[in-house]
Amino acid sequence: MDNIQSIKNRFGIIGNSQALNYALQVAAQVSNTDLTVLISGESGVGKEVFSQIIHALSARKHNPFIAVNCGAIPEGTIDSELFGHEKGSFTGAVDNRKGYFETVNGGTIFLDEIGEMPLGTQARLLRVLETGEYIRVGSSKVQKTDVRVIAATNRDLLERTEQGKFREDLYYRLNTVPIRVPSLRDRKEDIPMLFRKFCVDFAERYKTTSIQLDDEAREILVNYPWPGNVRELKNIAEQISVLAPEKLVHAQDLRRFLPEQPAMNRLPAVIPGAHNGSSADFSSERDILYKLFFDMKKDVTELKKMFFDILQNPGMAHAAAFQEAAPIHNFQSAETPSSPAIMPAPTQPFIIQDSNKIDHHEEVEETLSIADKEKELIEKALKKHKGKRKDAALDLGISERTLYRKLKEYNINE
Numbered sequence: 001m002d003n004i005q006s007i008k009n010r011f012g013i014i015g016n017s018q019a020l021n022y023a024l025q026v027a028a029q030v031s032n033t034d035l036t037v038l039i040s041g042e043s044g045v046g047k048e049v050f051s052q053i054i055h056a057l058s059a060r061k062h063n064p065f066i067a068v069n070c071g072a073i074p075e076g077t078i079d080s081e082l083f084g085h086e087k088g089s090f091t092g093a094v095d096n097r098k099g100y101f102e103t104v105n106g107g108t109i110f111l112d113e114i115g116e117m118p119l120g121t122q123a124r125l126l127r128v129l130e131t132g133e134y135i136r137v138g139s140s141k142v143q144k145t146d147v148r149v150i151a152a153t154n155r156d157l158l159e160r161t162e163q164g165k166f167r168e169d170l171y172y173r174l175n176t177v178p179i180r181v182p183s184l185r186d187r188k189e190d191i192p193m194l195f196r197k198f199c200v201d202f203a204e205r206y207k208t209t210s211i212q213l214d215d216e217a218r219e220i221l222v223n224y225p226w227p228g229n230v231r232e233l234k235n236i237a238e239q240i241s242v243l244a245p246e247k248l249v250h251a252q253d254l255r256r257f258l259p260e261q262p263a264m265n266r267l268p269a270v271i272p273g274a275h276n277g278s279s280a281d282f283s284s285e286r287d288i289l290y291k292l293f294f295d296m297k298k299d300v301t302e303l304k305k306m307f308f309d310i311l312q313n314p315g316m317a318h319a320a321a322f323q324e325a326a327p328i329h330n331f332q333s334a335e336t337p338s339s340p341a342i343m344p345a346p347t348q349p350f351i352i353q354d355s356n357k358i359d360h361h362e363e364v365e366e367t368l369s370i371a372d373k374e375k376e377l378i379e380k381a382l383k384k385h386k387g388k389r390k391d392a393a394l395d396l397g398i399s400e401r402t403l404y405r406k407l408k409e410y411n412i413n414e
Contacts, residue, residue: 027057036129038179065107082099101145102143119167
C-alpha cells in the first residue's frame with residue numbers, strides 16, 4: 001500500500017477508491033515486464049497517466065516515450081507516421097522519414113484511441129507485436145524494432161471485433177494485461193477530494209481564496225454522473241472558482257454550473273424521416289401498421305353492430321340513430337330523411353334502403369391482408385402528394401429509402 005501511495009504522490013493522483021488502487025497496483029506490477037498492456041476506460045479518466053506510470057517504473061524509463069492519438073491521424077498518413085516512408089513513395093514524400101517505431105526504439109509507445117486505427121494499419125501493428133518487424137511505406141526492406149506497446153481505448157473493442165471494425169487477433173494480442181480505469185461516478189468517495197484539490201490549485205495560481213461548498217452543494221456534486229469524468233470535474237471547479245458570487249457556494253449556485261441532465265423517463269417517439277431503412281425500422285413500421293389496421297377493424301365492427309341494431313328495431317327514429325353516430329360519420333342529413341343512406345369506406349356493409357323497408361342487404365367482407373393495406377396506404381400517400389416520395393414518406397412515417405423499397409416490392413407505378 002505504501003508503494004501505491006508513493007505512486008499517487010509522484011504522479012499527482014487523488015483518490016482512495018478500491019477500483020483506483022487496484023488499477024494502480026496492476027500497473028506497478030506489470031511495469032517491470034515487456035508485456036503489452038491495454039488500458040480501457042471512459043474519456044477523461046486519465047488513461048495516459050497510467051501509461052506514463054508504467055513507463056516510468058520500467059527498465060525503459062531512460063529511453064524515449066511517445067504518446068500517439070490514433071484517432072487524430074488521417075487514415076492516409078497513419079502508416080507513414082508509425083512506420084516511416086521512403087522518398088517518392090507517395091505524393092508529398094520529398095524525403096525519407098523515420099516513423100515512431102524507429103525513433104522510439106528501446107522505449108515505449110502509447111497508442112491512444114486504438115479502436116480508431118484503420119484495419120490495414122492494425123495488420124502491420126500486429127506484425128510488430130508478434131515479430132518486432134515492420135516495413136516503411138514504399139520500401140521492401142524489413143526493419144527491426146524493440147518497442148513496448150501500451151494501448152488505450154474508450155470503446156468496447158470486443159464489440160468492434162464482432163462488427164468487423166477491429167481485428168480479433170490484434171485484440172487478444174493487445175489484451176495481454178488489461179487495466180480498467182474506473183469512471184468518476186464509480187469512485188464517488190474521491191469526488192470531494194478531487195474538487196478541493198482543483199480549487200486550491202486554481203486559487204494558488206491566481207493568488208485568490210479557494211472556494212468552499214456547503215453540505216447540500218457537496219451532495220449534489222457527488223451525485224452528479226460526470227460523463228466527462230476528471231476532465232469535466234476540473235473544468236467545473238475552475239468555472240466556479242472564477243464565476244461564483246461568494247466563496248461559500250450553495251446548492252442553487254452550484255446547479256447553475258452543472259449541465260442539465262437528460263430526462264431518463266422519456267418515452268421513445270417515432271420521428272418521421274428518422275429511419276435508416278434497417279430491419280429494426282421495418283419491424284417497427286410493421287408493428288405500427290398492424291395496430292392501425294386492427295383499430296380500423298374494431299371501428300368497422302362497431303359500425304356494423306350499430307346498423308344491425310337499427311335494422312332489427314324498425315321503430316327506432318332514423319334521425320336519432322344517425323345523430324348518435326355523428327361523432328364518427330354524418331352519413332345522412334336530418335333535412336333529407338327519405339334520401340338513400342350511402343355508407344363510405346370500401347370495407348363497410350352495403351345497405352340500400354328507403355324510409356320504411358330494406359330492399360336489399362349485402363355484406364362485403366373486407367380484406368385483412370397487411371400487404372394489401374400497406375400497398376393501399378402507399379398509393380394514397382403518393383396520390384395525395386402528387387408523386388413526391390419525400391412528402392409521401394414523411395406522411396407515412398417511414399424513411400424515403402423504405403418507401404422506395406416498398407414501391408419495388410409492391411410494383412407500384414408512380
